[in-house]
Amino acid sequence: MKQLLAASLLLLSAQAFAQPAAGPFARMVVIQPKPGQGPAFEQGYQRHLEWHKGANDRWTWHGWSFVLGDRLGMFMDGTFGHAAANFDAAVQPTGDAADNAANVAPYADFLSHGVFRRLESASVGPPLPDTSPFLAMATYSVAPGEETAFERQLVAGASAPANSGRTAQRFTWYRLQMGGAGGQYVLMRAVPSFGAAAELPDVLPAGAKALVRGVRTELLRYRADMSYIPKA
DSSP: OHHHHHHHHHHHHHHHTOOOOEEEEEEEEEEEEOTTOHHHHHHHHHHHHHHHHHTTOOSOBEEEEEEESTTTTOEEEEEEEEOGGGGGSOSOHHHHHHHHHHHTGGGEEEEEEEEEEEOGGGOBSSOSOOSOSEEEEEEEEEOTTOHHHHHHHHHHHHTSGGGSSTTOOOBEEEEEEESSOSSEEEEEEEESSHHHHHTOOOOSOHHHHTTEEEEEEEEEEEOGGGOBOOOO
16 A cells, blocks of 8 residues: 555656646737736736746746837736647646636736747747747738748748858747637747847748738847746
């Protein structure tokens, strides 16, 4: 009996510290603090991150504040690099929802929640985002039926001579899979400063530009105090 109990405890311990399977999927959430509730939202969100820590969540959650663009003052969090099956194994969904309702929802509104897929062959360098000080983000929309042609142009652009070698631009493309209007693509680039963001070169291939129906460009500041990275 003691041996069985010990084996069970070891199994539970291993499961608790198991890393989620790697993959191309991400969840991104945009949150808008209620008027006058910015500080209360941040404090409540930080309490919610403490809940994730106490629940031994193995997912990493990064957080950013919008500092340029029409979502100025809003907040985005996200978890990246997942296999699709991970989303069926989130830590304590009922408890997570209850803690969100107690600590976040009274002070903010959840505006969007989408599942995105990283486009490996259209991206250059290690996957983004990361903990860089700023994140330059551009969201492109294309008309229904033009997605395949648009992605083909992105892949061709990623393999262009300008994006090979040590001086290549580093960027990651995501396609919205669920949670919003179709034909949405997000380009992410890490930048060290506000000024560096202003000088980023255009990396959208000419052939892809002809298919774009709309674009939103934004700059986000990384919030280490609003992020959760589980200990190894």
